[in-house]
Amino acid sequence: MNETTSLNFRKSSYSGSGNNCVEIADVPGASAVRDTQNRQAGHLLFPGTEWTALLTAARTDHA
Secondary structure, three states, rough: OHHHHOOOOOOOOOOOOOOOEEEEEEEOOOOEEEOOHHHHHOOEEEEEHHHHHHHHHHHOOOO
């Protein structure tokens, strides 16, 4: 079993039923993000502060 399959990925409840989403998994001190259309490609790892900054920017841009 590789690192990606051992993570507990989830997608937002705001996501539709299609596969045009990203999934997130909590990792100690970070967040792992992967594409639902290509889960086998692996994931990106964002340290906690960078993940918080990304979410803040996304929320600000859509307010």
